Amino acid sequence: DAMVIQNPRYQVTQFGKPVTLSCSQTLNHNVMYWYQQKSSQAPKLLFHYYDKDFNNEADTPDNFQSRRPNTSFCFLDIRSPGLGDAAMYLCATSRDQGVGEQYFGPGTRLTVT
Amino acid sequence: DQQVKQNSPSLSVQEGRISILNCDYTNSMFDYFLWYKKYPAEGPTFLISISSIKDKNEDGRFTVFLNKSAKHLSLHIVPSQPGDSAVYFCAASARGNTGKLIFGQGTTLQVKP
Numbered sequence: 001d002a003m004v005i006q007n008p009r010y011q012v013t014q015f016g017k018p019v020t021l022s023c024s025q026t027l028n029h030n031v032m033y034w035y036q037q038k039s040s041q042a043p044k045l046l047f048h049y050y051d052k053d054f055n056n057e058a059d060t061p062d063n064f065q066s067r068r069p070n071t072s073f074c075f076l077d078i079r080s081p082g083l084g085d086a087a088m089y090l091c092a093t094s095r096d097q098g099v100g101e102q103y104f105g106p107g108t109r110l111t112v113t
Numbered sequence: 114d115q116q117v118k119q120n121s122p123s124l125s126v127q128e129g130r131i132s133i134l135n136c137d138y139t140n141s142m143f144d145y146f147l148w149y150k151k152y153p154a155e156g157p158t159f160l161i162s163i164s165s166i167k168d169k170n171e172d173g174r175f176t177v178f179l180n181k182s183a184k185h186l187s188l189h190i191v192p193s194q195p196g197d198s199a200v201y202f203c204a205a206s207a208r209g210n211t212g213k214l215i216f217g218q219g220t221t222l223q224v225k226p
Contacts, residue, residue, distance in 0.1 A: 004156070031212065042117070042202070042216035043157070057213075090156055097212045101147055104156030 003027070004105035006091050012111045013081050021076040021108045023091030031097050032074040034066060035090040037107075043090055049074060050097045078110075086112045116140045117205050119217035127225055132190040134220050136203030139184065143205040147214070148177060148188045151200045160201075161188070193224045 004025045013019040023032065031050050035043040047056045049068040063085070065077040078085055088109050092102040118137045126132045136146075144165040149157035163170040163177045163186070170177050176189045190197055203217040 006156075009154075040122075040218065042115075042218045043214075044216075045213055048213075092156075094212055100212075101159040101162060102212075102214060103159065104149075106154065106156045 004091055004093055004103055006089075006105035006108050008108060009106060010109045010111070012113060013078075014113055015083065016080045019078050019081055019110070021078075021089050021091075021110070023074045023076070023105055024072050025091075025093045025103075025105075026072070027093055027095075027103060028071065029093035029095050029103070030071075031094045032068060033092040033094070033102060034064075034074070034076050035092065037088045037090060039087075046076070081110070081112045083112050086110055115218075116143075117203055117215045117217040119201075119203055119220045121220050122218070123221045123223070125223045125225060126193050128195055129192045132188075132193045132197065132222055132224065134188040134190075134201050134203075134222065136186045136188075136217055137184060138186075138205050138215075140205070140207070140215075141184070142207040143215075144208055145206045146177070146179060146186050147204045147206075148175075149202040149204060149216075150197075151202060151219070157202055190222075193222075195224045195226050198222055198224050 007022045033048040034046045037043040046060045068074045088107045090107045091105045094102045147162040148160040150160045151157045161175050179186045200219045202219045204214040
């Protein structure tokens with residue numbers, strides 16, 4: 001089955017220790033998104049890649065970076081996690097930009113100790 | 114500034130009855146609306162969408178209604194089933210704006226047998 005896969009499902013990191021979350025897709029979609037969802041809140045877009053073009057949201061902290069080495073993979077790097085970065089991180093894909101629905105992975109629950 | 118709002122955090126209905134989930138938006142540039150369903154420990158799953166050129170879209174037990182003048186949309190589930198118990202997110206986008214989705218906070222639906 002074509003799908004969006006996120007690893008790990010649960011990640012614990014220490015305050016200030018860099019962490020990388022992974023997303024892969026077998027849908028061959030052009031666009032990959034990263035969302036942050038805190039408890040009982042709406043998912044919030046951090047940034048997205050349209051092919052190799054990186055699009056950062058204006059209010060995404062500099063602490064959050066992303067890499068997309070190829071069509072299938074996209075990484076979320078948090079350079080110095082703070083307690084406020086504890087959240088669910090959702091990866092999503094869409095076939096094209098501005099068209100159609102997005103397909104989500106199961107998410108990575110990040111805990112910062 | 115929350116552009117998409119789901120004012121009811123939770124809803125409980127009896128199996129076989131209708132579930133009505135509501136969503137309001139403020140940005141008149143939004144022209145495409147989606148509903149996602151999310152089970153615990155899973156990512157959001159696309160349910161149904163509607164373009165602003167329509168006022169109704171139906172898919173099996175699920176119907177979405179759009180009232181552009183009121184900037185309001187609703188999702189009707191008829192008949193409701195216990196397996197429909199989940200968190201439902203409303204999302205909106207403005208085509209031509211990179212496909213960025215703005216989500217509501219979600220409504221937790223419980224369908225009682």
